[in-house]
Amino acid sequence: QPGRPTYTAEEVAKHTNREDRVWVTHKQGVYDVTDWLDAHPGGPNRLMLAAGGSVDPFWAMYQQHMSPEVQKIMEGYRIGDLEGGAPDNVAVQDPYANEPKRHRSLVVRTDKPFNAEPPLELLAATPLTANDFFYIRNHLPVPHVNATTYKLRVEGEGMRAVELTLKDLQTKFKKHTVAATLQCSGNRRAELNSVKAIKGLTWDTGAIGTAEFAGVRLRDVLQYAGLDAESDQAVQHIQFEGLDSDVSGDCYGASIPIEKAVSPFGDVLLAYEMNGRALPLDHGFPLRVVAPGITGARSVKWLSRIIASKEESKSHWQQKDYKSFSPMVDWDNVDWSSAPAIQETNVTSAIVSPSPNDSIEGPTDVVSVKGWAFSGGGQAVIRVDVSADGGATWTSAELNPVSGKTLRRAWAWTLWEAEVE
Ligand code: MTE
Numbered sequence: 449q450p451g452r453p454t455y456t457a458e459e460v461a462k463h464t465n466r467e468d469r470v471w472v473t474h475k476q477g478v479y480d481v482t483d484w485l486d487a488h489p490g491g492p493n494r495l496m497l498a499a500g501g502s503v504d505p506f507w508a509m510y511q512q513h514m515s516p517e518v519q520k521i522m523e524g525y526r527i528g529d530l531e532g533g534a535p536d537n538v539a540v541q542d543p544y545a546n547e548p549k550r551h552r553s554l555v556v557r558t559d560k561p562f563n564a565e566p567p568l569e570l571l572a573a574t575p576l577t578a579n580d581f582f583y584i585r586n587h588l589p590v591p592h593v594n595a596t597t598y599k600l601r602v603e604g605e606g607m608r609a610v611e612l613t614l615k616d617l618q619t620k621f622k623k624h625t626v627a628a629t630l631q632c633s634g635n636r637r638a639e640l641n642s643v644k645a646i647k648g649l650t651w652d653t654g655a656i657g658t659a660e661f662a663g664v665r666l667r668d669v670l671q672y673a674g675l676d677a678e679s680d681q682a683v684q685h686i687q688f689e690g691l692d693s694d695v696s697g698d699c700y701g702a703s704i705p706i707e708k709a710v711s712p713f714g715d716v717l718l719a720y721e722m723n724g725r726a727l728p729l730d731h732g733f734p735l736r737v738v739a740p741g742i743t744g745a746r747s748v749k750w751l752s753r754i755i756a757s758k759e760e761s762k763s764h765w766q767q768k769d770y771k772s773f774s775p776m777v778d779w780d781n782v783d784w785s786s787a788p789a790i791q792e793t794n795v796t797s798a799i800v801s802p803s804p805n806d807s808i809e810g811p812t813d814v815v816s817v818k819g820w821a822f823s824g825g826g827q828a829v830i831r832v833d834v835s836a837d838g839g840a841t842w843t844s845a846e847l848n849p850v851s852g853k854t855l856r857r858a859w860a861w862t863l864w865e866a867e868v869e
């Protein structure tokens with residue numbers, strides 16, 4: 449733009465801290481983002497990784513930046529243009545060049561990273577969700593792991609460090625199968641959005657799915673590595689790390705409380721199979737955590753490391769995401785440390801048929817309504833009531849609970865159907 453000051457890359461590179469101001473470039477623009485640091489949704493430290501240089505390699509990884517809202521915020525901080533335009537060496541390789549093939553009927557929420565849910569017609573059509581139609585929630589590019597050289601590392605407080613191959617896991621430990629529902633914390637955000645605009649993927653009701661996962665018990669592997677949770681009170685959390693990592697080398701990570709991890713009734717798996725087949729690439733091949741009854745974010749995919757610790761995972765996704773606050777708290781005034789990380793989830797239920805705005809044809813006054821219901825913590829759903837008149841009258845639905853050993857180990861959803869006038 450004529451009249452706007454220009455700066456060389458060398459000049460930009462001098463502005464890397466709050467005193468000297470923090471400058472970044474995006475394409476040919478130069479921006480002073482010092483005053484935006486503390487409001488950055490990913491935290492100031494992440495933005496600081498780009499200080500004095502281009503944000504473009506980071507945006508290639510976190511493509512949620514490629515939105516009109518972000519462009520608008522950025523333009524507010526623009527101070528000029530890069531002299532001679534962006535140098536060739538910031539031409540960015542697409543970290544998502546090697547993504548797996550996906551079923552084309554998935555409803556894609558974002559491409560890079562890939563996030564998608566099944567069409568509603570398929571969502572609760574069967575008790576178990578087919579692998580091809582199981583929602584995919586990725587924060588980063590999918591890592592491609594060689595199953596023969598793969599090793600899981602287990603270490604931490606009160607344990608010897610051990611490494612286990614996939615074959616070790618499949619041969620040295622007893623195999624367990626658990627039908628479990630995984631649900632993303634952001635499921636049904638589209639409905640929240642219709643009340644008040646919020647950040648995050650606008651999931652419909654499909655960021656949930658149920659599969660029969662098979663693998664070894666986390667508890668057995670921890671015991672094998674010498675963890676004695678009863679006598680050794682030092683361990684409070686079991687942390688997990690994934691093989692997916694970003695440009696700064698940070699990997700996806702999360703943790704669950706020790707009580708859940710070692711309970712003989714907790715049924716936490718290190719799963720290598722999903723519905724009788726090897727885990728699909730998108731769902732964590734070759735090994736993932738399945739922490740039933742706990743929000744999806746803790747079921748770490750492409751598992752590389754388990755760490756027994758006094759502390760929760762330090763990961764961004766444990767500390768600064770997946771927490772719940774009052775409606776008055778927003779991204780610019782949130783105190784992340786004031787709320788615990790979501791673990792067990794609350795009860796929720798959604799209608800999948802008819803879908804919103806369907807019109808009902810024919811002479812009948814009775815409509816068949818179908819949906820799913822699910823509660824975290826293994827709590828069984830004992831009743832689903834449906835009203836078609838704004839709550840004046842209610843019909844109790846017929847329930848089809850999908851396994852669950854007891855009313856308190858119901859790890860899978862309940863499908864339901866009601867005939868409503
Ligand atoms: N594990 C790794 N390594 N990377 C991720 O991005 N996403 C988490 C969790 N485990 C994630 C991960 C989130 S937020 C959810 S909801 C579930 O995986 C989704 O699992 P799915 O994609 O198999 O449905």
Ligand code: MO
Nearest residue numbers: 632633744745
């Ligand atoms: Mo999630």
